[in-house]
Amino acid sequence: MSLSYIFREMLRPFYLLVGIFLVSISPMFTSVSGLQWPGFQAIGEVLQKIMSPGSLIYTNPTSGVERDLFPIIFKPFWSSMSVIGIALIVSLTSALFLSILLRFVSGRLYKGIMSIASIFQTIPDVVYVLVSQMFLVWVYIQTGVKFAKFTGTGTEEALLLPGVVLSLLPFIYFLKTILAMIKDEEGEPYVDLAASKGLHKLRIVCVHMLRNLLVRLAYQSKFIISLMISNLLIVEYLFNNFGMTVFLLNYTQPPVFFVTAILFFFPIYVGLKMIEGLLYLMTQQEVSL
Template structure:
């Protein structure tokens, strides 16, 4: 319990440090030198908690217009949550489907080749290419795949979900495929095959049960990949998510800290929900 409290304090300190970093780093315009003014850090942290104690989350600017964070954070929170949750869930479903249950089919070989090709491209570059491809689809066919308007509705949400799912899918698919081939050579799998058990039963009752602990252990890594892509996707596609408070803060620590804390809470919430879904799946389809 004490260790968790210590970790929580460290995380809070790191988030506040990152939020105040743009104000701490000072650049001299005359000679271009960079200096750090850590003396402002305690006062900025104090102002942050003082603002919270008044029941307000503070304000941020859109152009010259000052807006309240509390009045907009609800919709932005759920937008980012939907993108991360669906992206992570989609990556898990695709990885399990092609890594275990469809691994013996030719379609999986095509999927593996695609994942290997995409994995050689940096995430940022791949997202840029995907956006250019979506724009060209609209030019060629007149069919709108993506919208760059903050109020674009489904067009402004489903494409970011797919892009966020790319990096976690590549990571999980390689992990699950590697574990699948290792487990497939074990003696108990050969015994099950010799007894005439169906492949689907073997995959569910033996293979998945032994892969599931590795999936759960790497869930934090999967979430970190999804969150990293969330910043890129929401910025490039002009999505009104929590990262808006970070990018449109103009160095103000208050909205940056609120945005980062909100993203941290999204990570924890998605982690809990995914763990719950994996538990329900195991209880519903896997016999102990």
């Protein structure tokens, strides 16, 4: 932990800020007739507005109504965070459960599952969302049972269903990764030792392998988060949820986008950094997430 290392780590969020700023001013470079150069003055004005986030207002593009950004912004924030949380919990637990069950299957079935999973992984996420919505409509028409709230209507939003739909793609990814890791861990000496001591297969998996699996899975957390955010955008849009990503999609004023994006991505970034720190404490390995 030298001084330059700390300096480098301190600089990292700054780079991220630059990136978000570039994305937030990007709409200024296009106009109806093509590309344009907005001029430094316009960019400077955006910077000025960002400096006073408390007084930011956002304009509804269809009705033209102006509202204060704060504190309305916290509503979509909690909506998005709970959808992501539900999805993460559902996908991780079900993938862990299923892969522990599948640990006892033959090699042939394992290969089949892996190839099916990798094909399912490449199918666009829109397909999952739309097919699940079509399925729910079909169930409703057939039976008249509405077993989950379908779309949000402003005040009361559906959170559980978007969460479950959002968990589909991470579930496939988790299942594939965990199965491959279990296969990998089986060759380790500690598994042989545990088996030779007469421990039950299930106990070896659940107690001894699981710890290593979770650590190895944590290394993938940045990728999983990026997968989920991209998926969240389409889930929130199609389920009509008033969430962060839809907010970012609809309100194009650069200062509003910048502040909203920081508010949304900063907790996620901090979370990733905490995982990084935990990994360092547990395994003494430096990773950069």
